Amino acid sequence: MPLALLALAIGAFGIGTTEFVIMGLLPEVAGDFGVSIPTAGFLVTGYALGVMFGAPLMTVLGTKISRKRMLMLLMGLFIAGNLLSAFAPAFAVMLIGRVVASLAHGAFFGIGSVVAADLVAPDKKAGAIAMMFTGLTVANVIGVPLGTLVGQSVGWRVTFGIVAALGVIGLAGIAKLVPDMPKPEGVRLRHELAAFKNVQVLLAMAMTVLGFGGVFAAITYIAPMMTHVAGFADGSVTWLLVLFGLGMVGGNLVGGRFADRALMPMLYISLGALALVLALFTVTAHDKIASAVSIALIGALGFATVPPLQKRVLDQAHGAPTLASAVNIGAFNLGNALSAWLGGLVIAAGLGYTAPNWVGAILAAAALVLAVLSAALERRDNAPSAVVAGSVPADQRTVVHH
Numbered sequence: 488m489p490l491a492l493l494a495l496a497i498g499a500f501g502i503g504t505t506e507f508v509i510m511g512l513l514p515e516v517a518g519d520f521g522v523s524i525p526t527a528g529f530l531v532t533g534y535a536l537g538v539m540f541g542a543p544l545m546t547v548l549g550t551k552i553s554r555k556r557m558l559m560l561l562m563g564l565f566i567a568g569n570l571l572s573a574f575a576p577a578f579a580v581m582l583i584g585r586v587v588a589s590l591a592h593g594a595f596f597g598i599g600s601v602v603a604a605d606l607v608a609p610d611k612k613a614g615a616i617a618m619m620f621t622g623l624t625v626a627n628v629i630g631v632p633l634g635t636l637v638g639q640s641v642g643w644r645v646t647f648g649i650v651a652a653l654g655v656i657g658l659a660g661i662a663k664l665v666p667d668m669p670k671p672e673g674v675r676l677r678h679e680l681a682a683f684k685n686v687q688v689l690l691a692m693a694m695t696v697l698g699f700g701g702v703f704a705a706i707t708y709i710a711p712m713m714t715h716v717a718g719f720a721d722g723s724v725t726w727l728l729v730l731f732g733l734g735m736v737g738g739n740l741v742g743g744r745f746a747d748r749a750l751m752p753m754l755y756i757s758l759g760a761l762a763l764v765l766a767l768f769t770v771t772a773h774d775k776i777a778s779a780v781s782i783a784l785i786g787a788l789g790f791a792t793v794p795p796l797q798k799r800v801l802d803q804a805h806g807a808p809t810l811a812s813a814v815n816i817g818a819f820n821l822g823n824a825l826s827a828w829l830g831g832l833v834i835a836a837g838l839g840y841t842a843p844n845w846v847g848a849i850l851a852a853a854a855l856v857l858a859v860l861s862a863a864l865e866r867r868d869n870a871p872s873a874v875v876a877g878s879v880p881a882d883q884r885t886v887v888h889h
Contacts, residue, residue, distance in 0.1 A: 489606045492615060494660030495599045496622035498562055501653035502592055503626030504634055505569055506534060508650070509585070511635035511725070512643045519643070520578040533582050534589040535820050542593025542817035546810045549594065554602050554809070555665050558595065559658060565591040566654035573647035593820075596620075597813025600797050602668060610747055612801070617743020617794040624739045624790060627732030632725060680810065687803040688811055690861040692818045694854045695796050698758055700822030701765055701851030702789035704843045706731060707827040709782065712840040717778045727782055734786025742791035750795045750802075754858045757795075761788040762851035768844040792854075793819075826850060 509516070509530050517527035545564075549557035568588025575581035596619075603619045604612040630653075638646040683689065705712075713719040713727055738757075745753045764784045771777035797815060804811035829850075830843030 489664075491606055491661075491664040491666065492603055492618045494657060494664045495558075495603055495619040496625075497653065497660050498558075498565075498595060498657030499599070499619055499622030500626045500630055501622075501650055501657055502565060502595060503623035504630030504653065505565075505588055505647070505650045506538075506592065507627060507631045508634035508638070508646060509534070511631065512638040512646065515638060515643045516578075516581070520581070522578050526578070529582060530585050534585045534592075535824055537586040537589025538592040538820045539817045539824075541590035542597060542813040543810060545590055545594035546597055546813040549598065550809070554598050554668050555661065557598055558602065558661050558665065561591040561595045561598070562654055562658040562661060564588070565595070566651050566658065569647050569651035569654060573644045573651060593816040594813050596623075596816040598809055600801065600812045601809050602665065604798070604801055605668060606666075613746035613750070613794045613798040614743040616797050616801075617739050617746075620739050620743075620790075620793055620797075621736065624732060624735040627735055628729055631732070632729055635725070683811065683814075685803055686864065687861060688800055690857055690864075691796055691799040691803060692811075692815050694754070694758075694792075694799075694857050694861070695815055695818040696822040696825065697850045697857065698761070698792045698796070698822070698854035699789060699819050700826035701761055701847040701849075701854065702785055702826075703823040704826035704830045704847030704850060705765055705768060705785060706782075707823075708830055708834065708840060708843050712772055712843075713778065716772050716840050717775050719775060727779060730779055730783045731786040734783035734788075735790040738787030738789065738791035739793055741787070743794035746795035746798055750798060751858065751862050753795050754792060754799075755855065757788050757791040758851055758855040758858060761785070761792070762848045762855060764788060765844050765848035765851055768847075769841045772841045772844065822850075 513527045513530070516530065517523060520527075545561065549560070552560075565588050568584050568586070568591070571584030571587060572581050573584075575584055599619050600616050603615040607615040634646045634650065637649065709727065709731075710721075710724045713724055714721055719727065742753060742757065764781060768778070768781045768785070771781045797812065800811050800815045801808045826843075826847065829846045833842035833846055834840060836842075
């Protein structure tokens with residue numbers, strides 16, 4: 488794998504850290520600014536909304552410049568947003584900083600996926616995408632716990648300062664290691680938008696929303712589920728999330744490797760197994776060891792879908808993949824928001840803290856149904872040419888010799 492992928496992974500590590508570390512620092516931030524925890528939660532919501540809307544916006548703005556330069560500009564935006572958060576004199580300023588940083592998120596992963604795929608041979612594209620996303624998964628194992636520890640011990644402003652420094656390293660790496668890849672000639676915004684007329688692109692994005700939504704339906708409420716149902720102490724939740732992150736790392740790498748060999752079968756297996764594990768989690772959540780194993784499996788199976796889904800979008804939006812790739816990153820966040828809302832509804836309805844697992848299982852199963860439908864439509868679309876080719880008797884075919 489080219490060294491340029493390391494630079495992309497470092498950038499992804501910084502982005503993944505800043506996205507999730509705020510969840511562990513909400514009490515400290517709320518205390519410093521004198522706001523309630525629910526109000527501080529807008530720092531999470533604002534970031535997610537920024538990713539959803541920023542992905543297509545920043546990608547469209549970047550259609551006029553090379554992909555390398557756009558990646559550098561996005562990392563500059565990321566650095567600025569985190570510095571603004573670190574030195575924010577008021578809560579509103581920090582919220583602005585979070586939104587500024589989030590604007591880089593979707594476009595970075597979207598454009599970065601295209602660049603990563605272009606850096607390697609066709610049979611290694613999913614592996615290259617997985618290598619970049621490894622930075623995001625490792626952030627949940629190392630960056631988020633360490634960032635939370637630093638923020639609680641020294642101050643949350645130091646955490647965001649360190650994250651900004653990671654952005655500087657990522658920017659330098661992109662400038663040094665990523666080759667200058669000019670914007671493809673003849674590609675216009677209307678070409679990028681045309682990709683959304685492709686049913687297969689829309690199906691892949693729907694699979695992203697539902698499949699990853701299945702993961703976050705359970706993980707969003709993992710703290711009350713593990714403390715009230717499994718019987719873990721409050722302090723154990725951090726390490727359970729590290730276990731989830733380790734599963735993410737392994738699943739991401741396995742998904743990238745096997746998606747290059749058999750993309751759709753990889754989706755069938757990972758989505759089907761994810762739905763099964765989430766359904767079983769309603770039972771295994773009552774046992775400490777079984778619940779810990781389930782959490783790791785959910786992380787692994789959930790992220791095993793990321794490289795194949797991202798590659799599926801790139802393959803189906805061939806010729807103008809950049810905007811579709813970035814919007815698919817926004818689809819992950821849409822899935823997170825949708826599943827968290829649905830999970831909250833079933834808990835509020837009095838169905839218990841394990842009820843979101845059933846929501847997740849249903850969402851993952853729906854994604855599997857879409858995957859089967861997508862493959863069936865693809866076979867149907869490819870069938871006519873095969874029928875025509877096979878309809879002419881062998882003794883009537885004309886052989887042309889050159």
